[in-house]
Amino acid sequence: MAQPKIVIVGGGFGGLAAAKALRNVPAKIFLIDRTNHHVFQPLLYQVATSVLSPGQIGSPIRSILRNQKNTTVILGEVTGVDKGQKCVFVSDADRQNVSITYDYLILATGVSHSYFGHDEFEEFAPGLKSLADAVVIRNKILQAFEQAEAEEDPARHRDLLTFVLVGAGPTGVEMSGAIAVLIRSTLKKEFRRIDPASARIFLVDMAPRVLGPFSEDLSKAAKERLESLGVEVRLGHGVDQIDADGVVVAGERIASKAVIWTAGVTPSPAGKWLAVETDHAGRVRVEKNLTVQEYPEIFVVGDTAALDQDGKPLPGVAQVAIQQGRYAGRLIQRQIECKSELKPFRYFDKGNMAVVGKGFAVLQTGKFRTSGFIAWLAWAAVHLQFLAQSSLRVSVFVQWVWTYLTAQRGSRLIVKHHCEESGVTQAHMALGKAVSSK
Ligand SMILES: Cc1cc2nc3c(=O)[nH]c(=O)nc-3n(C[C@H](O)[C@H](O)[C@H](O)COP(=O)(O)OP(=O)(O)OC[C@H]3O[C@@H](n4cnc5c(N)ncnc54)[C@H](O)[C@@H]3O)c2cc1C
Numbered sequence: 187m188a189q190p191k192i193v194i195v196g197g198g199f200g201g202l203a204a205a206k207a208l209r210n211v212p213a214k215i216f217l218i219d220r221t222n223h224h225v226f227q228p229l230l231y232q233v234a235t236s237v238l239s240p241g242q243i244g245s246p247i248r249s250i251l252r253n254q255k256n257t258t259v260i261l262g263e264v265t266g267v268d269k270g271q272k273c274v275f276v277s278d279a280d281r282q283n284v285s286i287t288y289d290y291l292i293l294a295t296g297v298s299h300s301y302f303g304h305d306e307f308e309e310f311a312p313g314l315k316s317l318a319d320a321v322v323i324r325n326k327i328l329q330a331f332e333q334a335e336a337e338e339d340p341a342r343h344r345d346l347l348t349f350v351l352v353g354a355g356p357t358g359v360e361m362s363g364a365i366a367v368l369i370r371s372t373l374k375k376e377f378r379r380i381d382p383a384s385a386r387i388f389l390v391d392m393a394p395r396v397l398g399p400f401s402e403d404l405s406k407a408a409k410e411r412l413e414s415l416g417v418e419v420r421l422g423h424g425v426d427q428i429d430a431d432g433v434v435v436a437g438e439r440i441a442s443k444a445v446i447w448t449a450g451v452t453p454s455p456a457g458k459w460l461a462v463e464t465d466h467a468g469r470v471r472v473e474k475n476l477t478v479q480e481y482p483e484i485f486v487v488g489d490t491a492a493l494d495q496d497g498k499p500l501p502g503v504a505q506v507a508i509q510q511g512r513y514a515g516r517l518i519q520r521q522i523e524c525k526s527e528l529k530p531f532r533y534f535d536k537g538n539m540a541v542v543g544k545g546f547a548v549l550q551t552g553k554f555r556t557s558g559f560i561a562w563l564a565w566a567a568v569h570l571q572f573l574a575q576s577s578l579r580v581s582v583f584v585q586w587v588w589t590y591l592t593a594q595r596g597s598r599l600i601v602k603h604h605c606e607e608s609g610v611t612q613a614h615m616a617l618g619k620a621v622s623s624k
Contacts, residue, residue, distance in 0.1 A: 189213050190522055193274055193288035195264045197224050197247040200294030200488030200507035202574075207515025209254045211522055216286060218276055220263040222246055224574050225317055228504060229582075231357055233320035234446075235327065235364035236372075237589055239597035240317045242581050245574045260286075267291070267459040269481055290483050290518050293470070294511060295454035297489045297502065302450055307428040311447040314357060321601060323446055327365065328600050330444045331373060334380045347385035348442040350433050352425050353449030354391035355398060356540040359408055361448060362389045363543035366415035371544075371593035387417045388442075390435050391449075392424035397548065399501065399538055404548040407557040411542040451502065453490040460484065465492040465499070474530035476514050485514040493531070500533050504572070509533055539565045544590070 190213045194201045197219035205217050223244040232238045248259045262278040274291065275283040299313035312322050327349065334346040349365055351358045365387055373382035389396070389412065395405040396412070396419060409419055420435055427434035432442040457464035462478050463471045469492035470478060476491065478484045488507030493500050500506045513531045520528060537551025541562060549561035566586060570579050585596045 190289040192290045194292045196294035198296050199504045200511035203508040203511030204292045204515040207512045211519045215257040218260045218262050222261050226573055230314050230320045231361040234323040236595040236598045244317050250574050292485045292514050293456045294488045295456050295490050297451040297453050300450035300452035310428045311445040313447040325600050326444050335377050343380055345441040346443055350388045350442045350445045351448050352390050354389050354396040358448035359396050360541050362387050362417045366417055367544050372595050389417050390420045400550050408542050408548050411546055415543045456490045476531050487511050487514050
């Protein structure tokens with residue numbers, strides 16, 4: 187009998203967990219992702235702030251699954267699903283909309299940034315979702331110091347050295363704390379014309395407190411910690427405007443050349459591909475066994491799925507995606523092996539953590555809450571444990587110890603294609619083209 191074909195779209199937390207759960211199943215599994223790597227997103231902010239290099243938090247999906255003989259990894263972008271014909275359409279470097287059929291389909295395509303209807307902000311305020319985004323933000327932060335050092339007019343230093351982070355959730359809090367530590371310790375002795383410690387960091391959010399998903403006391407502790415690091419926290423007002431000169435918040439302009447978007451996200455178009463019911467944000471509403479209504483062979487897991495538990499929507503966090511991916515894999519395995527169905531999916535919440543600067547984190551699990559150094563150690567241990575490969579665990583651990591002891595960071599390189607590097611270079615290229623065309 188022919189083996190069933192299982193297509194998994196997305197090699198993030200959900201898709202990878204599903205693939206691993208299916209490792210012993212007699213089936214042909216295809217994992218399709220538009221990038222060749224799995225990213226440990228909770229540490230993206232450390233790449234953006236130069237602590238770690240991209241290769242320390244990302245691994246080739248092919249390498250992670252190299253011992254899983256039943257699984258083929260395909261680099262390609264899924265553009266649609268035909269539920270009737272049971273196939274997905276995939277585009278790659280030289281082919282468009284190639285159809286790949288399935289018996290079971292798991293969609294784990296995550297989210298992307300949302301500028302809440304202001305897509306024009308994106309040009310001036312990059313968001314943080316991928317390794318490429320992290321490198322863009324790293325360039326932006328490091329470039330600001332270089333530009334200020336090169337600038338003779340001290341009056342311009344202030345604007346060049348003003349950083350604005352829009353969104354005071356975990357990413358905004360972690361990144362603003364990390365920038366504060368960067369400027370007050372790592373960069374301290376390296377500049378001659380400017381004092382990096384004079385840089386200003388604003389964290390802006392329309393919410394009344396930072397770290398909305400955490401309890402009020404932890405949120406207060408995080409805000410106090412940020413303020414002690416010199417971060418100016420502006421709450422209760424969203425940004426009205428973001429442009430090349432900075433942001434406008436509650437009618438006040440904050441001049442800045444380095445604005446970073448750490449606010450909203452929007453789900454992948456999986457709901458549109460499937461043309462099924464979604465929640466208000468566009469996440470696919472799934473049944474209690476994570477399948478799509480009337481299509482028991484289609485599963486949607488992770489950030490792009492909407493499921494309520496005890497009357498509340500499950501959060502868009504890695505643990506939900508991992509547990510859902512694992513559940514979908516196990517359920518498919520039981521169906522293939524003609525075993526009884528699983529109980530409905532139930533998320534086991536292991537808690538929330540966020541780092542605020544050096545040696546300080548907030549931790550909340552059930553009714554237990556703590557903040558400070560012990561919470562930071564717990565945060566470090568948990569994050570090391572969940573990195574995709576043991577080589578990364580060793581490398582990140584060594585880097586963290588080194589950074590903790592010496593304040594030196596792992597990757598402070600401004601990496602751009604030479605065409606992007608300066609207007610001068612671009613002008614030269616344009617001149618070169620004009621000359622050669624004569
Ligand atoms: C900066 C940041 C910090 C975070 N910090 C934390 C944290 O501290 N703790 C926590 O629990 N969670 C955190 N999260 C959230 C967590 O990373 C997500 O909840 C989790 O990644 C969701 O897993 P997923 O599998 O649904 O999606 P992802 O892990 O995002 O994976 C989606 C995959 O699908 C691929 N893909 C998307 N569209 C297509 C397509 N059309 N075709 C092919 N492939 C496609 C993508 O390339 C990607 O590999 C953070 C997220 C970010 C962005």
